[in-house]
Amino acid sequence: MAEIRVNRLQKNFGEFVAVKESSFTVKNGEFFCLLGPSGCGKTTTLRMIAGLELPTSGEIILGDDDVTFKRASERDIAFVFQLFALYPHMNVRANIGFPLKCDGLSRPEIRKRVEETAQILRITDLLDKPVSGLSGGDRQRVALGRAIVRKPMAFLMDEPLGALDSEFRHVMCNELRALHNRLKATTVYVTHDQLEAMSMADTIAVMNQGVIEQLGSPREIYDRPVSMFVADFIGSPSMNFLNLRTGLKAGSTSIFIDQTSVTIPAVREETAEADLVLGVRPENIFFSDSDGLPGDVFGVEYLGTTQIVTVTTGRGTVKARISSDTKAEIGDRVRLKFRPDKLSIFEKSSGRVLKSALHEGVTHG
Amino acid sequence: MAEVVLSHISKKFGSVTAISDVSLTIGNGEFIVLLGPTGAGKTTLLRLVAGLETADAGTISIGGFDATKSAPSSRDVAFVFQQYSLYPHLTVFENLAFPLRSPIRNMSEDDITAKVKEIAGLLRIEDKLQNRATQLSGGQMQRVAIGRALVRSPSIYLMDEPLSSLDAKLRGDLRVELKRIQHVMGATVLYVTHDQMEAMTLATRIGVMKEGHLVQVGTPREIYTDPVDLYVASRLGTPSINLLPSKDFQVAGIPDTVHTIGLRTEHLQIRKGKKGSIIGTVNYVEHLGDQDYLHISINGHELVTLSNPDDGLSTGDEVSLEFVNALYFDRAGNRVHRGKHP
Numbered sequence: 001m002a003e004i005r006v007n008r009l010q011k012n013f014g015e016f017v018a019v020k021e022s023s024f025t026v027k028n029g030e031f032f033c034l035l036g037p038s039g040c041g042k043t044t045t046l047r048m049i050a051g052l053e054l055p056t057s058g059e060i061i062l063g064d065d066d067v068t069f070k071r072a073s074e075r076d077i078a079f080v081f082q083l084f085a086l087y088p089h090m091n092v093r094a095n096i097g098f099p100l101k102c103d104g105l106s107r108p109e110i111r112k113r114v115e116e117t118a119q120i121l122r123i124t125d126l127l128d129k130p131v132s133g134l135s136g137g138d139r140q141r142v143a144l145g146r147a148i149v150r151k152p153m154a155f156l157m158d159e160p161l162g163a164l165d166s167e168f169r170h171v172m173c174n175e176l177r178a179l180h181n182r183l184k185a186t187t188v189y190v191t192h193d194q195l196e197a198m199s200m201a202d203t204i205a206v207m208n209q210g211v212i213e214q215l216g217s218p219r220e221i222y223d224r225p226v227s228m229f230v231a232d233f234i235g236s237p238s239m240n241f242l243n244l245r246t247g248l249k250a251g252s253t254s255i256f257i258d259q260t261s262v263t264i265p266a267v268r269e270e271t272a273e274a275d276l277v278l279g280v281r282p283e284n285i286f287f288s289d290s291d292g293l294p295g296d297v298f299g300v301e302y303l304g305t306t307q308i309v310t311v312t313t314g315r316g317t318v319k320a321r322i323s324s325d326t327k328a329e330i331g332d333r334v335r336l337k338f339r340p341d342k343l344s345i346f347e348k349s350s351g352r353v354l355k356s357a358l359h360e361g362v363t364h365g
Numbered sequence: 366m367a368e369v370v371l372s373h374i375s376k377k378f379g380s381v382t383a384i385s386d387v388s389l390t391i392g393n394g395e396f397i398v399l400l401g402p403t404g405a406g407k408t409t410l411l412r413l414v415a416g417l418e419t420a421d422a423g424t425i426s427i428g429g430f431d432a433t434k435s436a437p438s439s440r441d442v443a444f445v446f447q448q449y450s451l452y453p454h455l456t457v458f459e460n461l462a463f464p465l466r467s468p469i470r471n472m473s474e475d476d477i478t479a480k481v482k483e484i485a486g487l488l489r490i491e492d493k494l495q496n497r498a499t500q501l502s503g504g505q506m507q508r509v510a511i512g513r514a515l516v517r518s519p520s521i522y523l524m525d526e527p528l529s530s531l532d533a534k535l536r537g538d539l540r541v542e543l544k545r546i547q548h549v550m551g552a553t554v555l556y557v558t559h560d561q562m563e564a565m566t567l568a569t570r571i572g573v574m575k576e577g578h579l580v581q582v583g584t585p586r587e588i589y590t591d592p593v594d595l596y597v598a599s600r601l602g603t604p605s606i607n608l609l610p611s612k613d614f615q616v617a618g619i620p621d622t623v624h625t626i627g628l629r630t631e632h633l634q635i636r637k638g639k640k641g642s643i644i645g646t647v648n649y650v651e652h653l654g655d656q657d658y659l660h661i662s663i664n665g666h667e668l669v670t671l672s673n674p675d676d677g678l679s680t681g682d683e684v685s686l687e688f689v690n691a692l693y694f695d696r697a698g699n700r701v702h703r704g705k706h707p
Contacts (some may be wrong), residue, residue, distance in 0.1 A: 080418070174651075176686075193673065194654070195653060195654075198650070198652055198653050198654045199651055199653055218652050218654070219652055222652070222654045222655075234654055235654050235655050236537070236654075236655060237537070282655065283655050283656075299541065299544070299545070301541075301565070301566040302565055302585050302586060302589075303562070303565055303566070303603075304565065304589045304601060304602045304673060305602070305628070305629060305630045305631050306656075306671075310541075321655065324586075357511065
């Protein structure tokens with residue numbers, strides 16, 4: 001296993017800049033997620049690490065080895081694709097053992113390694129079955145097995161769960177993470193599914209138009225987004241944005257929305273811009289009897305333990321995740337209060353977050 | 366729009382029973398969602414209402430008329446499939462207008478234009494009307510497919526997982542739209558899905574299906590809080606309900622017939638520390654952003670529950686648990702109600 005260092009990596013396709021001066025380090029044994037919408041450059045970045053694409057500039061260091069312009073076959077990494085691409089005419093054992101056979105290992109050695117791998121993946125009972133009869137999950141396990149069996153320095157995965165349905169995907173997420181905890185293998189994982197990234201990654205890099213917008217732990221990215229793009233991309237339902245027209249001075253601890261005063265984390269920088277946006281997560285909204293931002297209930301989505309209530313206010317539509325015990329019906333007039341220590345303020349034009357007390361103190365794991 | 370009544374419907378394919386004695390009344394303006402895993406019979410039931418299959422036994426009445434033996438075309442139903450099958454050579458406008466151009470309708474061009482525009486407005490695709498159907502994104506194509514059903518005003522709309530081919534964000538958006546449109550139009554809808562989130566948020570009533578039987582019909586809240594058996598209880602809720610064997614837990618006042626204790630987040634009170642009758646250990650906290658899952662092991666079992674981020678619990682912490690209004694099930698999996706001793 002090894003560290004992967006990516007230094008000012010750039011990739012142009014003609015005029016189009018797919019990846020722009022990206023730098024990051026994947027620590028030894030880390031589960032690292034490249035997350036972003038389609039076309040953001042995450043897969044291109046992964047393919048450059050794999051050697052399937054040559055960078056326009058920059059460097060990629062695998063362990064102590066500069067692999068920037070090495071062939072894919074000369075890099076000691078394993079790639080897992082979205083489509084399992086198993087050999088249909090071989091059984092599970094032959095599929096997993098195939099990369100070792102290509103490397104010219106002896107039969108007993110192959111047998112030993114395949115069985116070890118099967119044990120790690122808990123598919124020992126499937127070894128002699130044909131792959132054609134396997135379920136989607138088992139096929140994905142076999143595909144993983146083919147990567148693990150080589151004991152590479154790093155794993156690269158390109159949306160390996162993309163083809164599975166949503167309920168099963170969460171099961172596989174847990175399984176992949178448990179597997180990672182056992183193997184402690186350096187892993188770079190590409191996905192557009194924020195839930196996958198949140199539940200598995202040690203570190204997430206959120207990409208947008210070829211640029212890494214934010215790099216941090218899932219908690220950090222969720223609680224302290226650096227931009228409106230990141231805030232909107234992570235979370236379901238996504239963060240609510242309320243438009244404000246107010247200047248803010250450094251040290252401010254409250255803002256006015258119409259006649260309602262809202263406490264915010266103390267602002268640490270001055271902004272000349274008058275168009276600001278208050279960002280509030282659905283679960284940080286409460287209904288209040290007396291004061292708060294007035295609004296009308298537009299829709300109620302019952303989810304069992306919680307419900308999502310859509311409220312139209314003078315400053316836009318707001319989605320709140322509240323306990324199902326709270327009564328809310330379409331047409332109700334409600335007043336909203338926000339949890340003061342979890343609010344973000346953005347500049348509307350740039351989408352950049354304003355530094356505030358939110359960004360100080362301990363980082364949650 | 367009209368009431369649709371299914372009465373004692375059964376259907377076999379060879380020796381396989383697909384639908385077994387199903388009765389269901391879909392009220393005028395109701396949005397009924399059939400929920401169940403693959404093979405539960407939900408699509409077959411939908412196809413029976415559409416007339417794409419014929420029932421072996423039972424009757425189907427649509428708007429007061431016995432439609433059991435009618436051809437699909439004379440049933441006055443509109444069907445939306447999972448795969449949007451649009452006419453690729455036609456514009457969005459022509460795709461939407463197609464059902465209205467049927468000779469038996471004899472609709473004037475002005476009326477057709479007005480209707481198409483109204484529906485396009487509801488679906489927010491007015492600006493795409495002149496596009497070829499193939500020049501649309503997946504979400505837009507599915508909107509057109511739904512729109513093609515909406516331009517007609519049938520007795521009932523039948524929808525077979527219409528959102529399942531879309532990505533998560535789009536699915537969430539269209540779900541809210543579909544509910545709003547149904548509300549505005551007062552449409553009667555029978556909708557099939559295996560996605561519990563869709564069922565919970567769209568339905569006025571959910572029908573849970575299992576192996577051809579309709580196990581329970583009720584509002585999402587009824588189905589969630591008052592399931593008739595283990596099967597229904599485990600179909601709904603994220604994280605899914607925790608099921609523990611009652612023999613491993615000493616709970617006061619539990620009826621003797623109880624075999625399994627069902628626990629959802631709202632049935633658990635968790636406190637840090639070891640003061641209490643049931644003690645567990647936090648395995649790990651799974652951060653999903655808006656919600657965190659707490660994995661706790663107790664007496665060799667694992668519980669998964671939504672955590673309150675302010676609890677400050679982390680891996681290795683010892684916690685005491687209290688069960689509050691847990692759901693009880695007997696050996697056969699049927700609900701045992703509190704206080705009803707045998």
